[in-house]
Amino acid sequence: MxxxxxxxxxxxxxxxxxxxxxxxxxxxxxxxxxxxxxxxxxxxxxxxxxxxxxxxxxxxxxxxxxxxxxxxxxxxxxxxxxxxxxxxxxxxxxxxxxxxxxxxxxxxxxxxxxxxxxxxxxxxxxxxxxxxxxxxxxxxxxxxAEPHFAREPRRASPTGQTRILFAGRLSPEKGIYTLLETLHVDVIDRDASLTFTATTAGSDKPQGRIIEKLLAAHPGIDVVPACKSPARMAALMAAHDVVVMPSNSQYWHETFGIVAIEAQHAGCRVVASNDGGLPETDCGAVVLVEPDNAEALAWGIRAAVGQGPPTAAARQLASAMYTVAESVxxxxxxxxxxLPVPPAVILRQLEELAMVPAREAGERAPA
Missing domain, CATH: 3.40.50.2000 (Glycogen Phosphorylase B;)
Incomplete structure (x- = not known):
């Protein structure tokens, strides 16, 4: 077991x-x-x-x-x-x-x-x-990424529309405040072809409940219920074109970023902070931007939109990376x-070595 x-x-x-x-x-x-x-x-x-x-x-x-x-x-x-x-x-x-x-x-x-x-x-x-x-x-x-993400059929976007999703927790370290700033950067704030959606993931916590209310009050972003299964999250991602991960780098460094690979398996492009482990998530569809920078995030979104959707072949190639079978x-x-030697054992061995008496001056080492 x-x-x-x-x-x-x-x-x-x-x-x-x-x-x-x-x-x-x-x-x-x-x-x-x-x-x-x-x-x-x-x-x-x-x-x-x-x-x-x-x-x-x-x-x-x-x-x-x-x-x-x-x-x-x-x-x-x-x-x-x-x-x-x-x-x-x-x-x-x-x-x-x-x-x-x-x-x-x-x-x-x-x-x-x-x-x-x-x-x-x-x-x-x-x-x-x-x-x-x-x-x-x-x-x-x-x-x-669970197999659902690679298998989920893509949902075509309305003509001329690009659907952008924030699928992280509603918490400061996930960069939600950077995204809110980005909504007001002139590079994108007057572009009616861009739609923004966030989920309520993390709203079960006090700070998440506050952030959910901020998003609900903002006319530039829609809020949808959190997805509680891989199948539902895969369906949500497949109905979007770009997933943003503006992770905070001031006091938090994303150690990997599972959302990025789920999104790429689902056929999305990803715009992510160039920080922590996020660069390792690149399966061919990641645009990296300066963290904690609303202007950089806006231009990253522009770059992702300009690249267009990944091809079916590119999605298939991405889906062969970071599989659950490989991870297990x-x-x-x-x-x-x-088993590697744990730090405690190394310290104990060093302490024991330090306790060994030094040889008397002139004493020869044993042959």
Missing amino acids: ISFIWSPGNRLPAGTGGSENYTVGQVRELNRRGIAAQVVTVGLGSADGRDDFTDVPFRSLATLAAVSDLDGTVVFVNEPHPVATRHPAYLILHNPPPIRDRYRAFATDGTRDRVLIATSRYAAALWSDFLDVDVATIRVVHPF DTLLDVLAGP
Whole structure:
């Protein structure tokens, strides 16, 4: 059994972000292959989000300490809780390292004896610097687009119209405020051929509810309900031409950007910030722009519109990249491979070496 430990005390929400899609998709694909896997939640009982994922096995534990009793492979998602496990445990680092001191100690201590997995080469380097460990000890298992995105038929746009979608969470780090600024840049603000849509993903959180109201009041953007399944999100993307990802780079760096590959599999062009792991998502249809720059985003949208829709052949080529099968193959290789030496072991060995008495002056080394 492979158990993915979701953030304790938090339900697994549907349709709100990459770490959720990644976790559920991995579990779904593992079970599809006959490999037992489950999502493990803590402290919520059956009210842990499982109702939105009826095809995915869930298990709820009363306390975090109960993780110690799980047999098989334990994979922590995002949060490096220092709880003992029966076998060496893994940690998938979906988020960038914390910037505030009160979280830095938690992140450092909790990763000391875990086998670390990053979601991009960028994220591996970022965490390597943060933890002061060899980047080779952090394995990379890329996110993926579910098969629905490549299979979904495209919806033709009205003549002369370009449909633009913001499909990220309604939170500042996803660049929603940059998009709002862009709507008023003269490069696009008087162009009636451009239509903008955002979903309510993330509106279950306080800041998301505020942002949803801002969008609802804006005459230049439509708001549609969040999509809680890959099939529904694929259908929404296939009804749009360009997906924008103006991720904030001031205090947040997107470690990968699963929305970008989902959009390209669905036949969209993507305009994304040239920051973090987003450049790694390029399947042939990404336009990179300066982050936190409304003018740059506006011109990026212009560039994407000017390129026209990807051809059927280009979409097929994009859909062969970052597949769930490839991602799970890589994960299984990591789980089956030799374990890298965790940072805690390296530190302990260095401390032991430092305790070895120095040779007396003139003492010869043994032959």
